[in-house]
Amino acid sequence: xxxxxxxxxxxxxxxxxxxxxxxxxxxxxxxxYASVLIITDSHVSKLYLKDVQNxxxxxxxxxxxxxxxxxxxxxxxxxxxxxxxxxxxLNRNSLIIALGGGVVGDLAGFVAATYxxxxxxxxxxxxxxxxxxxxxxxVAINHxxxxxxxxxxxxPRAVIYDVETVHTLSKAEIRSGYAELVKEALISxxxxxxxxxxxxxxxxxxxxLISHLQQGIEVKARIVEEDEKESGVRKFLNFGHTLxxxxxxxxxxxxxxHGEAIAIGMLFALGLSQKYYGVNLPLEELTSWxxxxxxxxxxxxxxxxxxxxxxASDKKVLNDRIPMVLLKEIGxxxxxxxxxxxLLEELSSFLGKMVKA
Amino acid sequence: xxxxxxxxxxxxxxxxxxxxxxxxxxxxxxxxYASVLIITDSHVSKLYLKDVQNxxxxxxxxxxxxxxxxxxxxxxxxxxxxxxxxxxxLNRNSLIIALGGGVVGDLAGFVAATYxxxxxxxxxxxxxxxxxxxxxxxVAINHxxxxxxxxxxxxPRAVIYDVETVHTLSKAEIRSGYAELVKEALISxxxxxxxxxxxxxxxxxxxxLISHLQQGIEVKARIVEEDEKESGVRKFLNFGHTLxxxxxxxxxxxxxxHGEAIAIGMLFALGLSQKYYGVNLPLEELTSWxxxxxxxxxxxxxxxxxxxxxxASDKKVLNDRIPMVLLKEIGxxxxxxxxxxxLLEELSSFLGKMVKA
Numbered sequence: 001x002x003x004x005x006x007x008x009x010x011x012x013x014x015x016x017x018x019x020x021x022x023x024x025x026x027x028x029x030x031x032x033y034a035s036v037l038i039i040t041d042s043h044v045s046k047l048y049l050k051d052v053q054n055x056x057x058x059x060x061x062x063x064x065x066x067x068x069x070x071x072x073x074x075x076x077x078x079x080x081x082x083x084x085x086x087x088x089x090l091n092r093n094s095l096i097i098a099l100g101g102g103v104v105g106d107l108a109g110f111v112a113a114t115y116x117x118x119x120x121x122x123x124x125x126x127x128x129x130x131x132x133x134x135x136x137x138x139v140a141i142n143h144x145x146x147x148x149x150x151x152x153x154x155x156p157r158a159v160i161y162d163v164e165t166v167h168t169l170s171k172a173e174i175r176s177g178y179a180e181l182v183k184e185a186l187i188s189x190x191x192x193x194x195x196x197x198x199x200x201x202x203x204x205x206x207x208x209l210i211s212h213l214q215q216g217i218e219v220k221a222r223i224v225e226e227d228e229k230e231s232g233v234r235k236f237l238n239f240g241h242t243l244x245x246x247x248x249x250x251x252x253x254x255x256x257x258h259g260e261a262i263a264i265g266m267l268f269a270l271g272l273s274q275k276y277y278g279v280n281l282p283l284e285e286l287t288s289w290x291x292x293x294x295x296x297x298x299x300x301x302x303x304x305x306x307x308x309x310x311x312a313s314d315k316k317v318l319n320d321r322i323p324m325v326l327l328k329e330i331g332x333x334x335x336x337x338x339x340x341x342x343l344l345e346e347l348s349s350f351l352g353k354m355v356k357a
Numbered sequence: 358x359x360x361x362x363x364x365x366x367x368x369x370x371x372x373x374x375x376x377x378x379x380x381x382x383x384x385x386x387x388x389x390y391a392s393v394l395i396i397t398d399s400h401v402s403k404l405y406l407k408d409v410q411n412x413x414x415x416x417x418x419x420x421x422x423x424x425x426x427x428x429x430x431x432x433x434x435x436x437x438x439x440x441x442x443x444x445x446x447l448n449r450n451s452l453i454i455a456l457g458g459g460v461v462g463d464l465a466g467f468v469a470a471t472y473x474x475x476x477x478x479x480x481x482x483x484x485x486x487x488x489x490x491x492x493x494x495x496v497a498i499n500h501x502x503x504x505x506x507x508x509x510x511x512x513p514r515a516v517i518y519d520v521e522t523v524h525t526l527s528k529a530e531i532r533s534g535y536a537e538l539v540k541e542a543l544i545s546x547x548x549x550x551x552x553x554x555x556x557x558x559x560x561x562x563x564x565x566l567i568s569h570l571q572q573g574i575e576v577k578a579r580i581v582e583e584d585e586k587e588s589g590v591r592k593f594l595n596f597g598h599t600l601x602x603x604x605x606x607x608x609x610x611x612x613x614x615h616g617e618a619i620a621i622g623m624l625f626a627l628g629l630s631q632k633y634y635g636v637n638l639p640l641e642e643l644t645s646w647x648x649x650x651x652x653x654x655x656x657x658x659x660x661x662x663x664x665x666x667x668x669a670s671d672k673k674v675l676n677d678r679i680p681m682v683l684l685k686e687i688g689x690x691x692x693x694x695x696x697x698x699x700l701l702e703e704l705s706s707f708l709g710k711m712v713k714a
Contacts, residue, residue: 009367034675075436079500079507086502093675114471116672117497117508118586140474143436145443150436151474152509229475315473318391318450 002214006221008137008155009228015135015221017213019206021162022048022124025055025097028158033120034093035060037085039108043068044100044126047168052099052124062088066107070253073107073141075150081111095120095157098134101127102258106148109139113154120157126165128177129259131213132184134159136224136234147245147253148315153229161217163209174201175295176259179240181212182286183266184219187236190330192219197285201293235316236333239325240266243347246310250302263295268350273326275346276336281327299354304347308340359571363578365494365512366585372492372578374570376563378519379405379481382412382454385515390477391450392417394442396465400425401457401483404525409456409481419445423464427610430464430498432507438468452477452514455491458484459615463505466496470511480513483522485534486616488570489541491516493581493591504602504610505672510586518574520566531558532652533616536597538569539643540623541576544593547687549576554642558650592673593690596682597623600704603667607659620652625707630683632703633693638684656711661704665697 001018016028036059040049045065053061064084066072085094098108098121105123112121123134140151166174178201185193192215199208220237227234244265248258267290270283291297311322321337328334358375373385393416397406402422410418421441423429442451455465455478462480469478480491497508523531535558542550549572556565577594584591601622605615624647627640648654668679678694685691 075432079432082500082507083502086500086506091675092672114507114509116506117495117510138474143439143443145440149443149473150439150471152471153474315449318448 002210004214004217004221006135006155007225010155011157013156013158015159015161015217017161017163017210017217019162019164021160022051022165023055025052025122025124025160026058028122028160029059029095030157033059033095034091035062035088036095036097037062037064037088037090038097038099039064039066039081039104039111040099041066041068041072041101041104044104048099048126048165052097062090066104068103070103070142073103073148075141075143077107078111078141081107082115085111085115090115090119092116092119095122097122097124098156099124099126101125101130102133105130105134106138106140106151109137109154109156110141110151113139113152118154123156123159125159125161127169127173128166128209128213129173129180129257131161131177131217132180132220132237134161135217135220137228146313146315147249155228161213163206163213166209171201171294172257172260174204175263175293176257178212178293179259179263179266179295181216183237183239183262184216186266186270186327186330187239187325187333188219188331189215192216193282193330197282197289230316235323235335236325238316238323239327239333240269242311242314242322242324243268243307245314246307247299247302249310250307251300256296260296263290264299264354268347269324269326271350272324272346273328276326277328279329281330297354299351301355302351304344304351305340307347307351308343311343312340359567361571361574361578363492363512364582367512368514370513370515372516372518372574374518374520374567374574376519376521378517379408379522380412382409382479382481382517383415385479385517386416386452387514390416390452391448392419392445393452393454394418394445394447395420395454395456396423396438396461396468397421397456398423398425398429398458398461401461405456405483405522409454419447423461425460427460427499430460432498432500434464435468435498438464439472442468442472447472447476449473449476452479454479454481455513456481456483458482458487459490462487462491463495463497463508466494466511466513467498467508470496470509475511477514480516482516482518484526484530485523485566485570486530486537486614488518488534488574489537489577489594491518492574492577494585503670503672504606512585518570520563520570523566528558528651529614529617531561532620532650533614535569535650536616536620536623536652538573540594540596540619541573543623543627543684543687544596544682544690545576545688546572550639550687554639554646587673592680592692593682595673595680596684596690597626599668599671599679599681600625600664602671603664604656604659606667607664608657613653617653620647621656621711625704626681626683628707629681629703630685633683634685636686638687654711656708658712659708661701661708662697664704664708665700668700669697
């Protein structure tokens with residue numbers, strides 16, 4: 001088992017990465033809780049809820065199962081979980097466990113952050129993608145007018161990552177999660193990047209997966225430690241996301257996985273970086289790796305102006321300029337602001353190639 | 358003008374108490390904001406919204422007016438205000454101003470705490486009661502199953518208290534606010550308590566009001582500084598509230614003002630304290646002062662067991678025992694836990710006297 005410590009403005013917490021951890025949850029509880037509410041989704045509940053429940057045999061455990069999928073990050077589901085918590089008599093000494101992917105983690109974390117003004121919660125991610133969202137304390141629900149618009153910065157008390165649970169993921173979900181690992185590699189360390197480029201997602205073993213997750217989480221953890229509330233370096237984690245989020249929104253959520261859209265966004269950001277700094281970056285290497293691992297290599301016709309409008313409405317935008325995270329070299333990210341006009345040509349040309357491809 | 362500083366876990370802020378402050382809001386903004394959303398209610402908007410808007414002539418100002426009254430602390434109104442914030446293009450560099458009483462402060466503060474995971478907000482209380490709720494960073498909305506169940510600890514950037522605005526309050530609202538000042542006096546300082554007992558609420562001038570508010574807020578500020586998240590001494594602010602909240606809930610919200618219910622709760626807590634510690638406390642003096650100032654001196658028939666059930670379901674209750682804040686003497690509060698059975702006789706006798714009175 002690998003262990004990573006994170007310091008936050010309110011408390012330190014541990015991230016544990018290993019095999020079979022879901023069978024030993026009670027061992028990692030740092031104190032005796034009055035009661036525990038496990039929040040999971042309709043998909044994960046069938047696979048791992050019993051294991052987690054059994055591992056908490058000495059606790060007073062309640063469960064809440066939400067429908068799987070992004071649409072559960074709604075104000076209605078949020079309120080519904082509060083109802084459940086109140087009806088089950090949860091108090092300030094109770095614990096919430098978020099068992100699932102990013103949707104469960106974001107939603108259950110936000111319920112914990114707001115129930116009686118905040119109770120403890122633990123993230124138990126079951127997807128590769130959630131290695132990213134489960135660390136750092138960003139919790140939220142969606143508003144009809146924007147993703148993750150309603151939320152808090154509220155760090156968990158622990159992240160328990162049982163890598164066995166990711167073996168039930170679809171290939172698209174594995175690609176999605178690995179895109180965030182690639183991002184963490186690109187903004188931090190060439191050796192980590194090469195290590196991923198040498199791997200085939202179809203032939204992943206636990207040892208290698210644990211190593212990649214550990215390195216990725218380490219990158220994320222050090223960044224959020226330095227900048228918990230996203231006023232500085234945390235924005236580097238947005239590499240590939242400015243365009244990626246816009247593509248997700250334009251296609252309609254669910255048409256492409258988050259990470260697959262981010263992967264396309266990274267190709268654009270790498271190309272832009274090469275041009276902006278006049279440097280060489282492993283754009284071709286990443287393109288080949290994505291192809292070899294069956295990432296989508298084309299997009300339907302999208303209007304660049306619509307995408308740019310979406311890019312300019314991101315939460316991180318503070319004026320009319322679009323902040324793009326670029327790379328001077330691998331491990332040297334930098335935020336550069338562009339006007340929509342400045343990005344239009346580059347984006348149009350990029351989209352043109354993606355349609356043809 | 359009086360100024361009180363409060364240190365929080367994230368930032369320090371100032372509380373300013375004085376006359377005509379609503380005309381000079383722009384002077385207290387500590388930085389240039391991208392935009393400002395003033396949230397107020399249908400009652401206060403008619404009286405003071407124009408003044409506040411005019412004082413922010415150089416800012417990009419939007420306004421949102423919610424229906425006056427406790428029912429606005431709902432999940433629907435919360436979501437509606439987020440819609441308004443998004444539609445007006447508020448970003449992380451925007452500011453929310455809560456102009457009004459406790460309902461506006463709690464709701465607008467929680468919107469600020471959760472909009473894009475938290476933006477700055479300023480409290481501009483317009484009631485005496487709100488001297489209490491505007492300081493300390495407790496923000497929340499109600500759940501159908503309990504008051505203030507969904508919220509955050511999220512301190513404001515400033516509290517601007519223009520005492521002129523409280524002159525438009527009804528007498529019941531003045532009594533309600535003064536009950537919290539009496540509470541702050543009882544848990545802190547006999548001189549402050551005697552100062553209030555010497556005052557008639559019908560003949561209050563700004564100077565005396567400012568002095569009382571300053572002393573009350575000072576008590577509150579020092580306590581929340583020591584215990585922001587309510588794990589220790591902050592519970593002393595609950596003096597009179599355990600029974601008071603239960604009376605409010607049993608009568609149905611709005612039947613009696615918050616402070617008037619708390620005042621009755623304080624009489625019970627003082628009587629219980631005398632018995633528990635075998636001491637003499639100014640129970641008669643407070644009873645006379647309440648009578649002289651037209652506080653409700655009787656209650657309809659209430660079932661003590663129903664009240665006790667309510668008292669045992671408070672957010673602060675962590676086990677089956679009811680934590681009562683008692684006084685060993687004025688300025689010496691202490692939390693003592695009782696079972697329902699232990700409180701039944703004392704409460705029945707107290708209620709009996711209140712019905713006869």
